[in-house]
Amino acid sequence: MARYALAFDIEKCTGCYSCVLACKDEYAGNDHLPLSAAQPYSEHNWLTIKEVEQGQGTKIKVDYVPMTCQHCENPLCATVAPEGAVYTRADGIVIIDPDKSKGCKEIVEACPYRVVSWNEEAQLAQKCTMCAHMLDNGETTTRCAECCPTGALIFGDLDDPNSEISKFMTEKGDRVEAYKPELGARPVVRYLGLPKVFIAGEVVCADTPAECPGGVKVRIAALDGSMSAETTTDFLGDFEFKNLECNQQYRVTAELQGYAPVELVVRANASKNIGELVLTK
C-alpha cells in the first residue's frame, strides 16, 4: 500500500500561485463524493501561500510558504468529530467525510494549522484531500504538484524509494522538517527551507570609501556559545548569516589585516540588516 505525502521546497517556490489556482479549479463547484463535496466558488482555498518578508533596506528576503492540510498521523481535528467523520485512509490521506461530518464546525477550530475551511452553505468542514479521487482513478499526481514549474511542490509515495518525494527526502536529509511539530499532530507534509532568522550587513573600509572590500572575514558567534560560523564578504562587501536562532544574541566581527576589527552584538529577534561595519586602520 502506498503512503502518500506532500513536500514543499521553499528554496524553489517562487510564489507563482499556480498550485493555488489549480486546486481551486479542481474543487470549486466540483463534487468528488464520497471524498469531498464541492468547494464554494469563491473565497475558499484548501491550499494557500503565505508571503514572508524579512530584513530591511537592501538586505531583504521574501519567501513563500505554502500551507495546506498536513495530513497528520495524529489528526487533532478527528478528536472533535463524530465517529468516522474524520478518518485516515490506508494510504495516509486524512479525509473529512462530507456526509458524516455535516454540521460539525468544531473540526475547523480543532485544526492547529488553521487549514480547514467552513462551508457555511453546505454546513461542512472542508480541506485538501491530496486529490484522493484522482489517485483512486489511477492518476499519479495531485493538481497542485502537476503544475509546479520549479519542482517546489513534490507529491509521491513515501514507500516507493523511486518516487520523487522519497528521492527528495533522501537527498535533503536532515534539512527537511515538519511545520510546527511541537503542536503534537505528527504532520506528514514536509518543508525544506522554512524562513529562519538571518543577519546581514556590509563591510566598508574607511580609508577606501569608493570601493567595496571583498573577501573580508566575518564571524558570528552566539553569546551563549551555542554556535559560531564564518563567512567572507562578496564583491560588494556584503555578508549574511542564515538559519539563526530567533531571539538569540550574536556577536558579529569583521576582520581585515591592517585594520582594527569591528564588533557588534545583535539580538536576532527578527532578521536584521545591521548596516555598515566600518573598518579603520
Add this chain to the structure above:
Amino acid sequence: MSTQEQVFTSMTNGGPISVYVKDGKIVRVRPLQIEENDYKPWVIEADGKTYSPPKAVRVAPPVQAERNRTDSYNRILYPLKRVDFDPNGERNPENRGKSGYERISWDEAITIVSNEMQRLIVNYGGASISGMTSSHHNWGIVGYKMGPFSRFMNMLHYTPVFDNPDSWEGWHWGATHTYGYYWRLGMPEQFDLLEDALKNTEMIVLWSNDPDSTRGTYSGQESAIWRVWVKEKGIKTVFIDPFYNYTNAAMDGTWLPPRPGSDTALAMAIAYTWIVEETYDKEYVEARTVGFDEFRDYILGKGEDGLAKTPAWAAEKSGIAERKIVSLAREWASKRTSLSCGSRGGEGGACRTADGMDWARMMVLLQAMQGLGKPGISIWGMTMGAPSDSDKWFPAYAEPQGMMGKANIAQRKLSNENKTKQRLFRLTLPEAIMRGEEEFYGEGFCGQSLEQQFTKQTYPIEAPVRMFYRYGGSFFGTMVDTSKWVKMYQCPNLEMVVAQDCWWSGETKFADIILPACTGLERNDIGEWAACGGYTTNAHIGNNYRVIARQQKCVEPAGESKSDYEIFTLLADRLGKKELFTEGNTEDDWAKLFFESSDIAKDVSWEEFNKKGYHVVPVPDNYKPTPSMRWFVEGRPCDTPDTGNPKRGTEKAHELGTYSGKIEFSSVSLRENTPDDPERPVIPHYRESWEGYGSEPHKRFPLQLISPHPRFSFHTHYDNHCTWINEIPLHRVEKNGYRWWPVRINPEDARERNLQTGDIVELYNDRGSVLCITQVTERVPAGTIHSYASSAKYDPVVPGKADSPDKAGCVNILTPSKMMGRMVPGMTPNSCVCEIRKWEA
C-alpha cells in the same frame, strides 16, 4: 474521473491546455496532457552536469483559472445598446461611461452597426471609421485580431491606429540605432542562450527585469526551471530594479535599487569605470563597433557638457553608493557576465522612462564594451534560448502567412488592399479625435526599416474619424494619462463607438453598442504555443517543447456570444461583402488551410492532428546550437534562425542591421536622419528627466511611481474577469467588500503619511487620482512606490467623470502623456511622480 467527461485541447496566451467538459460545462482545465511518448526532452551538458526539462508543459499561472474566466461573472452575454443612444436621433455622446444599457437582439445590433458603417462610408469614405484591438485576450491564428478584425476593417478601408511598442519602447526607439534588430523591434535574438549561460556565464546582471513575472511574454513558466538551475549552479545574480521583484526573491540575488529614471546615469558610470581602468574589450570595440572615441569623450567629460560620468556622480543621481557602482563594474568586467534585460531580452520598466531610449542604448553599449556575443557574454532575458527545431515552419499570428487577410491561402489579401493612407497613433489617438488634427512621427511598430521611425504623419488627410470600433481589453490600465481616453469617448466627434469583447473591461462601458464575443474555448481554431512570428520569429525557443494545438470548441458560447469571425461575417453580409470577406470559408476551413500550408502537414495529417488535438515538434537528434551573435563576434554570416534579419543569406550576412553593420556607439542612422535632435542625440546622453528625482514636479509630488507589467494577469486579461485571480492576495486585496489594487510603499514613507498595510489611499498628481490599498514593504526603497499597470477595471467614484478618483486601480491615469521626444514617440509611464494620502479616515 467520470466516463461522461470529454477532454478537449486548446491553446492560450500562456500555454496549451486540456479542457475537461461534462454536461456542456467545463469542469477542469489542466496543462495539456501530452502522451509520455510524445516528449523528447533535450539535454544540455555543462560542467559535467546534464540539464533536461521535465516531461510537462508549464503554463502561465492565470491560465490555471481558464475555467473561471470562461464562466466569468463579467462575461458579456447579449448584444447591448446604451439606453440614451439613438442612431436616428439623440446620441448623447457625453453620457458614454455614465448611462446604462439595454439588451437588444443580434439583428438589431448588426443593423445599427452596419447601417452606421454604410452611412459613413457613403458620406465620408471608409477612412472615417477607425478601430483598435488589444492583444492576446484569446489565442489562435484564425480568431486573432490580425485575422478577422484586420481582414474586415481593411476591407472597409478603415483608418488603422498604429500601436506604440508599449512593452519595449526604449529598445525600439533607441537600441535599434546601436545594433539594428529593428526587425525584432529592438530586442536582440535569443537563440541558444540558455546553453551558453549554463556553460559559460559567471554572473548575471538583471537590469529592470523580472522574468518570473513577465515569463517571456507567452511562454508560461517554461523558463522557471532554468532559473532554478542557474541558482543551483551558483551563478551570481545582481538585480538592478527599484522594486525587489519576484525573480530577485526567488533567486535570492543581490539587490541594487536605483531611483526610477537614473538607470542611464548608473550605466554611464559603469562605462566610465571600464574606460578609466581600461577593463573593456578593446579588440572587440576596435573591430566590431564604430564611434567609440566620441562616446568615450562624452563619458569622460570631454564632450559638450564637460561632465565626467563618474561613479560618484551616478551615486548622487541613483542613490546607489559610489563604491557599489565601482565594485559592480569591476566584477562585471572580470567575469563572463550576461546582462539580463526584459521579458524576451529587451523589455522592463526602465525602457519606459523619459530617457528609456538612452538607457536601452547603454545596455547594448555596455555589453559591446565586454564583447557582446562572446561565450557567456550576452543580452539574455532568461526566458528564451532553449534548443528547438526552428526549421519546421508553422504560421504565427503576426507574420503575413499567419493572417487570413495577408496569407497566400487567401484568394484576396484584403488586409493589404486598404486604400486609405490615413493613420492614427495610439498614444495620441485621444488628442487626434478631440482636436480633430494631429501630427506624429513613426509608424508604430517600425519593424521594416530604421527609416520608418522618421516618417511624419499628419491626421486627417482623408476624413476625420467618426466611428471607433474597440475590440478586446482596456487601455485605461495600460496606456498613459488615461483619463484622456474618457474624454475622447465623451467627445461628440465620435458619432458612434462599438465595443466587441468577451468580458466587461474598463473601456467597454464607453460604447454605444456592445457586441458579445465568445472565448477561445468556445470556438475552433489552431495555434502554436508562444508563436508570435513577426517581430519575434521562432518565439517557441521560450518553451521547452514546441507545441502546436488544435483549438477545439469545448463548450457552446456563453449567452448569445458569437465568434469574432462570425460577428464580422454578419456585418459583412449586411454590407454586401460576405463572399468577399469569407471566400466561402468557415473558421474551420481557414484552420485547415493554415495547417495544410505549414511544414507540420508533411509530418502529420489534418485528420490525425484534428483528432489528437496537438503535435509536439521534436528537437532533432543532430541539433547544433547557434548562440546569438556568436556569428557577429566571429565575423561569420548570421547562422541563427533569426529569419527576419534582412541581411541573413546575403553577402552582408555577417553584419548587424545598423547602417555601418557594426555596433554604433555613435549612431550613424541618427546622424544621417536626425543629426540635430537634442532629444535623441547620436550618442546616448544623460539628461535630467522632466519628471524625475529632483525635477520641479517632484518637489510638489515627492514619490516616484513605477508601474511595471503585472504578475498575475496579462495586459488587462484575467484581472477582474476571474474571481480566483482577483482573490490572489498579492494581486487584489479585499476590504469592505471591494477588491482594491495594491500600492507598495516603504515603511519610512508610510510612517511619514501615517499609513499602514490595508489602508485605502489616494494616489494623486495634477493628472488625476487613483485609489489603492496600501502594502507597506521594504521591497521598494523610500521615495519610490510600486503599483502594477494593467487594471482591467475602471470604476471612478463618479461614474464616467474623467477626473473622478478611480477605485479600480488604473494607476496609468497618473502617468504622463509626454513622450520621450517629439520625434521619439515612446511612452514614459515610469517617469511619474505623485503623492499619497489616506482616503478614508
